[in-house]
Amino acid sequence: MDLDLPASVVAFRDEVREWLAANVPGPLPPMDSAEGFEPHREWERRLAEARLSAVTWPREYGGRGASLLEWVVFEDEYYACGAPGRVSANGIALLGSTLLALGTDEQRQRILPRMARADDIWAQAWSEPEAGSDLAGVRSRAVRTDGGWLLSGQKTWSSRGAFADKAFGLFRSDPSAHRHRGLTYVMFDLRAGGVTVRPIPQLDGTPGFAELFLDEVFVPDADVIGEPGDGWRVAMSTASNERGLTLRSPGRFTAAADRLVELWRARPDPSLRDRVVDAWLGAQAYRLYTLGTVSRLAAGGRLGAESSVNKIFWSELDIALHETALDLLGTDGELESDWLGGYLFSLAGPVYAGTNEIQRNVVAERLLGLPRGDR
């Protein structure tokens, strides 16, 4: 058991560090704003030019075939230097890994390089008004037509939906099938005819989400991933494996924890000491847990319900980090600041990507063997 980085990883890290030091821009306007979206796209393009926008992808799609350990190290460096938020993250982490696992060659070649260069920025379209935590309750329809499908219905809580170019999600292609069955995983163009996008402003004032109204939106067969009717399996195949690992990198939290300790040193309050220490060691624990997962995956292991354990931990850690910072800021805690912005964002963690209530059910049932009960 060791924590030593191999020489090749050290070299990669040094290259990343140097590149970031030379290229990271000053603060950009908010990602989910009219004035901020395109500067974030520009930043993604610069990352892509250095093959740093999707480091784990194969070179042919714009990545550099980095190992998961290199991904961890990249993320460490990225967040330690205060680089901008990643406007392409949803596409790269969710759709990208699904295409790599289950897409066709044609789909990968057509879609991934454009995604890596941020020529297309992707929004997710999972939730619906009556299918939030209960994703199997999807009602939006995909109706068979010549050479493709007509999508109709309403999606909501579409991250990046307000400004993104394209979107991906599940649609009910067999109305007679029950819940998880008869769903199809589809990609569609947000500029296509029949699509109406309604931004949903958030507490921080920016439309981080959108509602999408679809009225017979045509998508060709080429934009279905996997078999029609098999969408649930396609969506879940990556949900619990790599996605459970890559949804939030340790670098985000270790960087925030270091800033928290700096803030503590500038404004020490003995009664907040324990919370500062616990947030810091929580970030350390998350990093080490991730390295353990990386080691197991490298040895051929797989992730299952462990991704629920992961999700619960990082989402609560993120809130704790930011709450502690706001309390350290004292009377100025209520004023606009990066900490405040991060705090408001962190509050969505326990709700986003499967609520923590759902995740706790999964942990209890699948890892502790408790009965399913009535939830």
Add this chain to the structure above:
Amino acid sequence: MDLDLPASVVAFRDEVREWLAANVPGPLPPMDSAEGFEPHREWERRLAEARLSAVTWPREYGGRGASLLEWVVFEDEYYACGAPGRVSANGIALLGSTLLALGTDEQRQRILPRMARADDIWAQAWSEPEAGSDLAGVRSRAVRTDGGWLLSGQKTWSSRGAFADKAFGLFRSDPSAHRHRGLTYVMFDLRAGGVTVRPIPQLDGTPGFAELFLDEVFVPDADVIGEPGDGWRVAMSTASNERGLTLRSPGRFTAAADRLVELWRARPDPSLRDRVVDAWLGAQAYRLYTLGTVSRLAAGGRLGAESSVNKIFWSELDIALHETALDLLGTDGELESDWLGGYLFSLAGPVYAGTNEIQRNVVAERLLGLPRGDR
């Protein structure tokens, strides 16, 4: 709105304070031990001689007709001076208030004065192996016989059961009736033929509870409270009203909180400051909440599900007080001490007298109007 004690209450308080200062014995052996039970009975007798063992009862039964405010004040004084635990508390608080509300004159005159003098010390016999939180699941039987009933079955978690003289509980008198129906509230002698008492040693080493095995134990009709078959209503009639108030007096917690602050001053640890303050103000809150309840009851109000709110709060406060003290004690926190004994006792709070899970269901359903659900 005021917090001023009337002159009569001040006079009562001064009398109590003076009497306690002159009479409180040094530390006694544990109440639930062979060597400690009788000294605790002796102490109850001394309290009774001063009409202080059951202050709220009418004078004819050994009390002094004290108001609830006087009871609060009595308890403040009692716990502030470090007087012994009350070995008669279960009988006085639970059975006593039931008899006062629903007993016959004959029962009151026969039973209450002996209880006030600790001639009889009473154990409760509510729970059964298959009826813990779910009290309506009682299986022990009361079978009709000439002039009375024959009790058979098994009771468990009988507080004081190891050494007490008598016990009270619910028995199923109509085997065809479902759950809450067909139960009868019965008092019985723990020395009677057919009763076997098995003490259950607790983590602190003393048998605070016992199992009771009953094999055709005869009780006369005179020892049934209320009508046969109406036991659930009898038991519940006092459960949520006065019992919700008097199960734990504020004096216990304010006295412990003051000792905690003293401990803090002797061993200040800045990182524990917030917990010390929160425990202290929790005790203050509990006292003020109780005074508010006393005021409402004095104005003709009634308590309902509020007693669940109360139970949740004091049981968690009690643990917080003692946990904080043990942490303040540092390396010596693990050593035997009054704080450690109090801590082990406090841990039972959230389980005892209706688990806090059940109480939260009650609060959510009866006070917040949430659906019953499947629990």
Add this chain to the structure above:
Amino acid sequence: MNFALDREQLQLAASVHELLADADVPAAIRSWSACEPARGLDVLRRLAKVGVAGLAVPERFAGPGAGPVELAAVFEQLGRHAVPGPVVESFAAVPALLADTPGAERWLPGMAAGDLLATVALPPHVPYALDADVAVPFLVDGDTVHTAVAGAVRSSVDKARRLFDVAAAERVGPGAVDRAFELGVLCCAAQLVGLGVGLLEQASTYVRQRTQFGRPVGGFQAVKHHLASVHVALEFARPLVHGAAVTMAPRDVSAARVAAADAAYRAARSALQVHGAVGFTLEYDLGLSLTKVRALRSAWGTQSWHRERVLGAIDPGLSERPRR
């Protein structure tokens, strides 16, 4: 000993609640946040008609002359509806501050009549003057009160709290600074309890209606237990607020504020969690209260400062029994 609100106090609170329930306060908050205070000012004027303007203005200035208990009762309702504006300042702190200050007649009668709002900065715990663009700003320096001129405005997590830097303009005279501060903290605490109550009401209503997995969300035990815990915390914060109103001892005022802010914060977190994503949206009303709770948690002194003040003032063996 009678530790319960009397009939008049209950009626006052009920009338404030009824007025606000009918006033579309959420729309007023949104306008206020967009620098259009007209709707909010209208709400405050309507409050004046039920005797709530300048609540602590003494009777000799034609004010209601309300005491701390009435203030606590009213501010819980103001918090429950997340009423915008410098209410702590204008209804409680400034009236107390100027009650015995020569020249106070320039402002207090107008405040009592609902024609004038006032605001105040009391550094270090209240470094900015809230809503100084719609209220006469004062600045306290030591024991001395000055009128003030408003400078830059700062943005709070609660968009309806517009915080102004202020500089002294004209010296007014000595003020009852301690009394003003304690009343401000007390009213802030009462507001926080009310905010928590309002959040719990919104959450309870939502989970009764919202279904997931074919059942009302409110039937899930985890949801029930979260909201029950919030209720318990609020029920035990309120007596501390009322107790502080009776004694007005700094220790008790700080204790009330600590418990109220923690209970309200718990209410905010739980309400958000049971709402899910809709709770984060600007168009849904929940956020109006959520952000105010976060802001008030450090307004009128931090939790840490108030806890220190409690601990410093505990006199073991005596303190736990008021008025012995």
Add this chain to the structure above:
Amino acid sequence: MNFALDREQLQLAASVHELLADADVPAAIRSWSACEPARGLDVLRRLAKVGVAGLAVPERFAGPGAGPVELAAVFEQLGRHAVPGPVVESFAAVPALLADTPGAERWLPGMAAGDLLATVALPPHVPYALDADVAVPFLVDGDTVHTAVAGAVRSSVDKARRLFDVAAAERVGPGAVDRAFELGVLCCAAQLVGLGVGLLEQASTYVRQRTQFGRPVGGFQAVKHHLASVHVALEFARPLVHGAAVTMAPRDVSAARVAAADAAYRAARSALQVHGAVGFTLEYDLGLSLTKVRALRSAWGTQSWHRERVLGAIDPGLSERPRR
């Protein structure tokens, strides 16, 4: 970088677990608590046969010469079964303490063979010597090791922890005090993770079987969520323990101990709550682990002291990336 136990380490842990699962450890704990250590000593001798006695005794004294990672793996299993006796002291701390001390051959070979147990007091954080009636007691004063004589015994919340006052007898020589202390803290942390795992296993088993209201208690969402939270806390405490075993940096050792003690404490509280009254009884095994968690929470330094040590050693901007 390979942050996972290797096959040998996993096999060692598994063999310890299997041995203990068959050894009726609860009976040994109860006897130990009643000053009848024979059964417990037998368990420790059986551990010696799988190479676990004097685990950190160097190979030149015929010991296993196990490193911190092996110690962490084994001590998690010892904790999981709540094994009584001076295992931290005899398997880890004393072997490290005496490894380079002249004269250590008097004790270390016997400890490695399972014939001898040792214990140690390292004031101020370890003021008493655990189980000095069955082990050779040492006392550390500064950098110097002494043999010790045991005095009065003190009673712990964990009845199987018999804590002795000790006084110096004979000077042994200089010892590796820092290393001994860090290893003691690390093993204490690993034990705590194991105690938490064992408590969670007991609780999960119990709630699958116990019914209330006609259903298994484990089907109630509140119970599920409590136990899921415990699992999360333990899963994230373990990597800190393993990370500390790799670096042996005092900061990391303290971080591991803080997280492990909090996770184990959470496990203890939740396990007790889902068990209900039976959990408080001496005859039920749960209490054997419960009380040990409470005791170990302040053994080998308090949580507060360890947190202070973590904070003092954080080097922002560097610390979060081991071995940069």
